[in-house]
Amino acid sequence: MNTKRPLPRPDEDSEVFWEGCRAEELRMQECSECHTLRFRPRPVCPECLSDQFKWTPVSGKGRVYTFGVVRSGVLPSFREEVPYVLALIDLEEGPRMTSRIVGCEPEAVEIGMSVRVLFEALDDTISLPYFCPQ
Amino acid sequence: MNGTYAIVGVGETPVGKVPEWSKTGLALLAAKRAIEDAGMNHKEIDGVLTSQMGGTFIYSLEVATLLGIQPRYTTVMELGGATSVCMAQQAMAAIDAGLCETVLCIHAQKQQTGPTRPRHTPPVDRGxxxxxxxxxxxxxxxxxxxxxxxxxxEYGTPNVAFGNIAMAMRKHASLNANAQRREPMTLDDYWASRWVVEPFRLLDCCQVSDGAGAFIVTSADRAKDLRKAPIYIAGYGQFHPHRFISDQHADATRLGAHISGPDAFRRAGITPKDIDVAELYDCFTYVVLSELEDYGFCEKGEGAEFVQDGQIEIGGRLPVNTHGGLLSQGHVEGMLHVVEGVRQLRGGEVEPKRQVPGARRALVSGHGGQMSTHGTLILSRDEP
Structure with missing residues (x-):
């Protein structure tokens, strides 16, 4: 069984996002027509269907929408890391993303908690945006 | 739709560890049983739907061909756990459009045993x-x-609500000869089961199974000539709110049922109070609680009370998953929820202890992905 940690595979849509993470900057796409920020990266705005956008840095601040504590090695690649906290983070600017809460015990994590981004380098090209208590 | 449609045949294979049958073999066995149940000649079937079942090229036609059927209409459907319920709707729509007259719908899987069991962690892909x-x-x-x-x-829902759901499903599975987990479960067993992803324990999770099921949809007119009493599709609906729960518009406390349910009830001209038995997709205990609320069997936030004191058990206010569900009968992607709904309404086809006496209307749900897809069927003994 492959126990190597799975890494993102940046593509045409996502490479700017992952380059940003590597540079320790959280970047989102902003629609040039209606100015809505969006995440998962894509070339078309889900609000107005404009295909014009720019990448813009966001604050990296947000709140925990909800979370779960992974206490069992469901994925072999992450077995050594349990327990860890997976969460949905609502960024101040609007978009929501999946991430991990680090820098505190799992028992300290609460819905609504203020968090900020930090980056963990996994190799020379990929850094993951994690979040920790603000 | 212009016409009225019914489920006229259902089939189910052994569930759990079925090492002697391949995945496709299970699909064929379920299909054979559904065709025999309907009392049809298989050459009369001119529509075949299958789930993706692992992604083999044009899989629905592979299954049709192996059954000796040359369909006028066939396609593969992939809506996760909502596939089976949505296949029934696709079948109705295809017949209503004149593409075909009788549709066989099949799902099979091999998750427990054998060489056709998927062995790899899926590759890291987009999406x-x-x-x-x-x-x-x-x-x-x-x-x-x-x-x-x-x-x-948001609602102060206690963990014990999830334990109550797990126990009810196990109680029903214990009465089902074709169930993977038949041993009794107590609340102490529930509390003692290990955390997997908190707030879920192992006993909050469905089974991992080999197994298959199938059903046949045709017009009400055609149904009248067949072997068993037709079970009519009185109401139906679908709603698919998002692919990813990380979508900023996703509401994690509501399922697509809050739209598909009212659509189905409106089409059937009934309300939740008229439902005698509910076969609710139950990949995890919590989903049942949310469905009870989102379908309007109780108010939002009152699901924990609704599942107390045996109210969702046979003999209770609304028997749920009379076969034991994915949680205890086995995970066949919701196909056996449809099969069970039909059998409950026919009456006399399941073990007497798990027959809901006099059941005339059933709600069957399917739910898939990251709370992504949802489908609803309202089945009825009475012609709509």
């Missing part, structure tokens, strides 16, 4: 994986655990 799996996201369990956590936060 689900790129922004989830690198964080250690194990998939459906984490999505539903996070949803449950949010529900607990």
């Amino acid at each position: 689900f994986d790129e922004f989830d799996r690198p964080f250690g996201h194990p998939g459906a369990i984490a999505v539903h655990a996070m949803a449950a956590q949010r529900h607990m936060y």
Whole structure:
């Protein structure tokens, strides 16, 4: 069984996002027509269907929408890391993303908690945006 | 739709560990049983739908060909756990459009045993994986655990509600000869079961199974000439709110049922009070609680009370998953929820202890992905 940690595979849509993470900057796409920020990266705005956008840095601040504590090695690649906290983070600017809460015990994590981004380098090209208590 | 449609045949294979049958073999066995149940000649079937079942090229036609059927209409459907319920609707639509007259719908899977069992962790791809799996996201369990956590936060839902659901499903499975987990379960067993993704314990999770099921849909007119009493599709609906629960518009405390349910009830001209038995998709305990609320069997936030004191058990206010569900009968992607709904309404086809006496109307749901897809059927003994 492959126990190597799975890494993102940046593509045409996502490479700017992952380059940003590597540079320790959280970047989102902003629609040039209606100015809505969006995440998962894509070339078309889900609000107005404009295909014009720019990448813009966001604050990296947000709140925990909800979370779960992974206490069992469901994925072999992450077995050594349990327990860890997976969460949905609502960024101040609007978009929501999946991430991990680090820098505190799992028992300290609460819905609504203020968090900020930090980056963990996994190799020379990929850094993951994690979040920790603000 | 212009016409009226019915389910006229159902088939089910052994569930659990079925090492002697391949995945496709199970699909054929379920199909054979459904065709025999309907009392049809298989050459009369001119529509075949299958789930993706692992992604083999044009799989629905592979299954049709192996059954000796040359269909006028066939396609593969992939809506996760909502596939079976939505196949029934696709079948109705195809017949209503004149594409075909009788549709065989099949799902099979091999998750427990044998060479056709999937052995690999899926590769990291775009979509689900790129922004989830690198964080250690194990998939459906984490999505539903996070949803449950949010529900607990908004409504004060206690963990014991999940335990009550797990126990009810096990009680029903214990009465079902074709169930994977028949041994009794107590609340102490529930509390003692290990955390997987908190707030879910192992006993909050469905089984991993080999097995298959099938059903046949045709017009009410054609149904009248067949072997068994037709079970009519009186109401139907679908709603698919998002692919990813990380979508900023996703509401983790509500399922697509809050739209598909009212659509189905409106089409059937009935209300939740008229339902005698509910076969609710139950990949995790929490989903049943949310469905009870989202279908309007109780108010939002009152699901925990609704599942207390045996109210969702046979003999209770609304028997749920009279076969034991995915949680205890086995995981056949919701196909056996449809099969069970039909059998309950026919009457006398299941073990007497798990027959809901006099059941005339059943609600069957399917739910898939990251709380992504949802489908509803309202089945009726009476012609709509």
